[in-house]
Amino acid sequence: MSAYDDLNRLTANKLEAVVVAIDYRLAPKYPFPAALEDCVYVTKFFLQEKVLAKYRVDPSRICIMGDSSGGTLAATVTQLLQNDPNFKGRIKAQALMYPGLQSLDTFLPSHQEYQHGPVLTREMIIKLLCLYVTEDQVLPQAALRNEHMPEESRHLFKFVNWSEFLPEKYKKNHVYTEPVLGKLNASYPVLVDSRLSPLLVNDSQLQSLPLTYIVTCEHDIFRDDGLIYISRLRNVGVQVTHEHVEKGVHGALSFTSAPVFLNLGLKLRDKYINWLEENL
Numbered sequence: 720m721s722a723y724d725d726l727n728r729l730t731a732n733k734l735e736a737v738v739v740a741i742d743y744r745l746a747p748k749y750p751f752p753a754a755l756e757d758c759v760y761v762t763k764f765f766l767q768e769k770v771l772a773k774y775r776v777d778p779s780r781i782c783i784m785g786d787s788s789g790g791t792l793a794a795t796v797t798q799l800l801q802n803d804p805n806f807k808g809r810i811k812a813q814a815l816m817y818p819g820l821q822s823l824d825t826f827l828p829s830h831q832e833y834q835h836g837p838v839l840t841r842e843m844i845i846k847l848l849c850l851y852v853t854e855d856q857v858l859p860q861a862a863l864r865n866e867h868m869p870e871e872s873r874h875l876f877k878f879v880n881w882s883e884f885l886p887e888k889y890k891k892n893h894v895y896t897e898p899v900l901g902k903l904n905a906s907y908p909v910l911v912d913s914r915l916s917p918l919l920v921n922d923s924q925l926q927s928l929p930l931t932y933i934v935t936c937e938h939d940i941f942r943d944d945g946l947i948y949i950s951r952l953r954n955v956g957v958q959v960t961h962e963h964v965e966k967g968v969h970g971a972l973s974f975t976s977a978p979v980f981l982n983l984g985l986k987l988r989d990k991y992i993n994w995l996e997e998n999l
Contacts, residue, residue: 725976726988733992734999737774739765743792746851751909754851758792759799766809780999782812786934786972787941790818794917794948801927812998814932814991817969820944821879821916822848823872826865828881828893829942838969839940852909861903870901872911879918881943884950889943918948926955932994933959934987936967960998962990 720740727738743757771778785793797813800806825845834841849859861867882895913919931952935945952959967983974981975988
């Protein structure tokens with residue numbers, strides 16, 4: 720958690736808030752869904768009345784936040800809790816910083832435009848995602864060709880079809896082609912699991928989500944994942960604040976302390992904290 724210590728301390732001090740950082744288990748030693756299970760367990764534990772009272776937390780002012788893969792986990796945890804009768808309505812807001820939200824289609828426009836970076840490359844992201852699922856080398860090779868999804872996943876592509884959800888300015892000259900299905904002999908059921916790809920939940924599940932803050936960065940392979948989620952959330956009436964950083968790169972929030980400083984990272988950090996102050 721050392722990389723986020725400065726941000727967490729600043730958030731706690733500025734807002735007089737309690738900030739809990741989850742040091743979840745990592746793949747490949749602990750594959751899916753270990754990291755998610757850790758995040759759900761800790762969140763549910765923290766939401767107990769006696770725990771909230773111990774740390775003097777207002778139970779009506781809870782926000783779940785994450786960046787990058789943490790944003791993926793934050794999105795999924797929020798979905799799971801808001802659709803759990805025992806926790807529905809307990810989360811006031813979610814903040815997702817340049818999250819990766821789907822693994823079905825590896826040829827979104829941003830995946831193509833920024834396949835060589837900056838910061839993240841398409842090959843790197845696919846390898847890391849596949850390690851979360853399996854150490855089998857067959858999967859990343861298929862995913863690089865966009866041929867990794869099973870035939871029975873066809874009905875899910877309506878949830879991530881960028882031609883339907885991306886603003887026109889981001890479609891540019893790209894032409895939508897559906898991923899090739901059924902080419903992979905190996906079976907990975909997790910690839911159709913919405914806990915891995917939070918964009919796969921249906922609209923009725925999205926309707927229950929709380930106030931949402933999403934950051935997307937122009938020069939980021941995950942840009943379109945966030946833009947699709949924003950469109951889908953707004954389509955079902957969820958209140959979304961969208962912060963798009965035109966010159967932004969993935970991980971900008973990490974570049975706010977020594978040895979690397981980015982002015983846009985500092986600005987993004989301040990906007991995020993200001994949003995929390997105004998909305999929590």
